[in-house]
Amino acid sequence: MHNINSKYAAFTTEICSFVxxxxxxxxxxxxxxxxxxxxxxxxxxxYVFYSIARILFYVYNxxxxxxxxxxxxLKLCFHGLAFDTTTILYVNGLFIxxxxxxxxxxxxxxxxxxxxxxxxxxxxxxxxxxFIDFIYYRYTFSRSxxxxxxxxxxxxxxxLLLFDFLLNYWHVFLLFFALSFIWILLYKKTKVHHxxxxxxxxxxxxxxFSFLLIVTLCxxxxxxxxxKSTRPINILDASRFVTNVSQSDIVLNTPFAIIRTWNTNTxxxxxxxxxxxxxxxxxxxxQYKNNPQTKPNIVIFILESFARExxxxxxxxxxxxxxxxxxxxxxxxxxxxxxxxxxxxxGWKSIHGVSSVxxxxxxxxxxxxxxxxxxxKIESLVSTLKSEGYDTSFFHGAPNGSMGFLGFGNILxxxxxxxKTEYNNDADFDGVWGIWDEPFFQYFNKTLSQxxxxxxxxxxxxxxxxxxKVPEKYAGKFPKGKVNINESIGYTDYxxxxxxxxxxxxxxxxxxxxxxxxxxxxxxxxxxxxxEFNKHTVPILFFSPNEKYVGVNTDWxxxxxxxxxxxxxxxxxxxxxxxxxxxxxxxxxxxxxxKYGSNMYQFMSGDYICTFDGKKAIGFYDKxxxxxxxxxxxxxxxxxxLLELRCKAFVQDxxxxxxxxxxxxxx
Numbered sequence: 001m002h003n004i005n006s007k008y009a010a011f012t013t014e015i016c017s018f019v020x021x022x023x024x025x026x027x028x029x030x031x032x033x034x035x036x037x038x039x040x041x042x043x044x045x046x047y048v049f050y051s052i053a054r055i056l057f058y059v060y061n062x063x064x065x066x067x068x069x070x071x072x073x074l075k076l077c078f079h080g081l082a083f084d085t086t087t088i089l090y091v092n093g094l095f096i097x098x099x100x101x102x103x104x105x106x107x108x109x110x111x112x113x114x115x116x117x118x119x120x121x122x123x124x125x126x127x128x129x130x131f132i133d134f135i136y137y138r139y140t141f142s143r144s145x146x147x148x149x150x151x152x153x154x155x156x157x158x159x160l161l162l163f164d165f166l167l168n169y170w171h172v173f174l175l176f177f178a179l180s181f182i183w184i185l186l187y188k189k190t191k192v193h194h195x196x197x198x199x200x201x202x203x204x205x206x207x208x209f210s211f212l213l214i215v216t217l218c219x220x221x222x223x224x225x226x227x228k229s230t231r232p233i234n235i236l237d238a239s240r241f242v243t244n245v246s247q248s249d250i251v252l253n254t255p256f257a258i259i260r261t262w263n264t265n266t267x268x269x270x271x272x273x274x275x276x277x278x279x280x281x282x283x284x285x286x287q288y289k290n291n292p293q294t295k296p297n298i299v300i301f302i303l304e305s306f307a308r309e310x311x312x313x314x315x316x317x318x319x320x321x322x323x324x325x326x327x328x329x330x331x332x333x334x335x336x337x338x339x340x341x342x343x344x345x346x347g348w349k350s351i352h353g354v355s356s357v358x359x360x361x362x363x364x365x366x367x368x369x370x371x372x373x374x375x376x377k378i379e380s381l382v383s384t385l386k387s388e389g390y391d392t393s394f395f396h397g398a399p400n401g402s403m404g405f406l407g408f409g410n411i412l413x414x415x416x417x418x419x420k421t422e423y424n425n426d427a428d429f430d431g432v433w434g435i436w437d438e439p440f441f442q443y444f445n446k447t448l449s450q451x452x453x454x455x456x457x458x459x460x461x462x463x464x465x466x467x468x469k470v471p472e473k474y475a476g477k478f479p480k481g482k483v484n485i486n487e488s489i490g491y492t493d494y495x496x497x498x499x500x501x502x503x504x505x506x507x508x509x510x511x512x513x514x515x516x517x518x519x520x521x522x523x524x525x526x527x528x529x530x531x532e533f534n535k536h537t538v539p540i541l542f543f544s545p546n547e548k549y550v551g552v553n554t555d556w557x558x559x560x561x562x563x564x565x566x567x568x569x570x571x572x573x574x575x576x577x578x579x580x581x582x583x584x585x586x587x588x589x590x591x592x593x594x595k596y597g598s599n600m601y602q603f604m605s606g607d608y609i610c611t612f613d614g615k616k617a618i619g620f621y622d623k624x625x626x627x628x629x630x631x632x633x634x635x636x637x638x639x640x641x642l643l644e645l646r647c648k649a650f651v652q653d654x655x656x657x658x659x660x661x662x663x664x665x666x667x
Contacts (some may be wrong), residue, residue: 041190094122107193116187345558369626397419398433
C-alpha cells in the first residue's frame with residue numbers, strides 16, 4: 001500500500017509552509033513577513049480545533065473504539081494530523097490563495113474582513129460534520145461519507161429532523177458553538193497591521209516566490225506526501241496505523257471522509273479470476289425445484305434498527321452475562337418459526353436493507369442505491385412474484401419518499417406505495433419520523449385484507465428510529481433498558497403483537513409466509529456486539545401459520561438470502577439472478593456472509609472470516625474471533641485459499657453485473 005510518510009514525520013512536511021519560513025524570518029526587511037506569520041497562526045488554529053474535535057469524538061464513542069492507553073491514543077492523534085492537513089488545505093484553499101496572492105492591499109482592513117469570511121464560512125461548515133459523527137457514529141460505526149449526505153436528500157422533513165437532533169443532543173451543539181466562538185476570538189487576535197507598500201521588484205519577486213512555494217507545499221499536503229505516489233491518501237490509509245480497525249476512525253476526520261468520497265465511484269470492474277470459476281464458486285444464476293409450485297401470500301417486515309442484540313430468542317447461545325431482551329412477542333413467535341441466529345445485514349443504512357432483502361443487492365464501500373447504476377432493470381422479489389400474478393405493495397409510515405424508498409420502489413416495480421400521505425391521519429404522527437408503528441401496522445393489516453390474493457407486501461417500520469420515543473399512553477409500559485433504543489424496540493415488538501392478533505382473524509392469514517428482519521444494527525449495550533464482526537447482526541425469522549418451517553439455525557445467513565429462500569419456499573421454477581442462497585434447501589453453495597466494514601470487505605464462511613481489500617485477502621480470522629484479535633494469514637491453508645477465491649468471485653461478478661446492467665438472469 002502507498003506509504004504516507006515516515007513513521008513520525010507526516011506532520012512536518014505538510015505545514016512547513018505555515019510554520020517554517022526560517023530563512024524568511026532571518027531577513028528583517030523581508031516584505032509581507034507579518035502576513036505570512038499571521039497566516040501560519042490562523043492555519044495552526046484549525047489544527048488545534050480539529051484535534052479537540054478528535055478527542056471529543058473519542059470521548060463520545062469510547063465504548064465502541066478500543067484504545068489501550070493514553071500513549072496509544074496520542075499516537076493515533078498524531079497520525080491523524082496528515083488527514084487533518086488534507087482537510088484543512090482543501091477547506092482553506094481559497095483563503096490561503098487570497099492571503100498570499102501578490103497584490104498591494106492584502107493588509108488593508110476591508111481586505112482582512114473578506115479573509116475573515118473566506119476562512120470561517122467553509123471552516124465551520126466542515127468542522128460541524130465532525131460533531132454530527134459524535135452521535136451518528138453509534139449507528140453506522142464509521143465516519144460519515146458522501147453517501148450519508150445522499151440519504152438526507154430523500155427527507156422532506158429535514159428541518160424537523162434537525163430540530164429533533166438539536167433537542168436531543170443539545171450538548172453537541174453547545175460544544176460546537178462554544179468552540180467556534182473561541183476559535184473566532186483567537187483568530188481576531190491574529191491581526192495584520194496595514195503597511196503601505198509601493199510597487200517594486202523586491203516585493204513582487206519575493207511574493208511570487210512565496211506564492212509558488214506555499215502552493216507547492218499545499219499540493220503535497222493535500223495529497224499526503226511529496227513522493228511520486230500513485231494516488232493521494234484516502235480513507236483506507238488510516239488503517240495503516242492501528243492495532244484495531246475501529247481505531248482508524250480516530251485517525252480520520254469526517255470532512256476528510258466526505259471530501260475523499262465526494263466524486264468517488266467505487267464501482268469498478270476487476271478481473272481476478274475466470275468466469276468459469278465465478279460461475280462454479282458463486283452460482284449467480286439460481287434455479288430451485290425443491291418444492292411444488294404454490295402461491296402463498298408473502299408479508300415482509302423490515303424492522304428499523306431491530307438488531308439481533310435486542311431479541312432474546314436470538315441470543316440464547318451468546319452467553320452474555322446479565323443479558324436482557326426487549327422482544328417478548330418476537331421471542332414467542334420464534335418458537336413457531338424458522339430463525340437464523342447468526343445472520344447479518346449486508347449494509348449499514350435503511351435503504352441498504354431494502355435493496356438487500358428485496359433485490360438481493362448488498363452495499364459495500366458505496367451504496368448501490370447511491371451509485372450511478374440503480375436505474376436499470378433489476379430482478380427481485382417484486383419482479384419474480386409479479387410474473388406469477390402477485391399484487392405488490394410497499395408500506396412506510398414516514399412522509400412519502402423518505403429514505404429513498406419510494407424512488408427505489410418505483411425502480412423495482414412495486415404496484416402500490418402506502419406512506420404517511422395515504423394513511424392520512426396526522427393525529428397518529430410521532431412528531432418527527434412518521435406514523436406510530438401500532439396504528440400503522442393496523443392500517444397495514446386493513447389494507448392487505450382488502451387485496452386480492454396472492455399478494456406480496458413489504459412494511460418498513462418507523463418507531464424504533466431516533467429519537468426513540470413511544471406514545472405517551474405507553475409511558476412506563478416498556479423497559480427503558482440499557483441503551484436509548486431499548487424502550488422503542490419494546491414498543492415495536494408490541495405493535496407486531498397487535499398486528500398478528502388482528503391478522504389472525506383475516507382469511508388470508510393462514511395462506512401467508514411472514515418474514516421478520518432488521519435493516520441494520522443500532523446502539524450497542526453489550527461488549528459482545530461491539531466486536532467488529534458482530535456489528536450489524538440482525539434477526540431473520542420465517543413464520544407460516546401451518547408451521548411448515550420451524551427450528552433454530554446457527555449457520556451463516558444474511559439479508560440477501562431472503563429473496564432466494566422465499567422463491568424456493570413457494571416452488572418458483574424459473575432461473576433467477578441471486579448472489580444469496582436458499583436457507584432451506586441449498587446444497588451447492590455453502591453458507592456465507594459478505595459485507596463491508598472498517599474499509600474492507602468481510603467474507604464469512606465455514607470456520608473462517610476473510611478480510612479483503614478488493615483484490616486480495618489481507619487477513620483471516622477464526623469464526624469465533626469476532627474481535628479480530630488474531631490474524632491467521634501467516635498460517636494459510638486450503639480452506640482459506642478457497643475463501644479468498646469466493647470473495648474474488650463475489651466482488652468480480654457484483655461489479656460486472658451492476659456496471660453492465662445485468663441484474664437479471666442474463667449470464
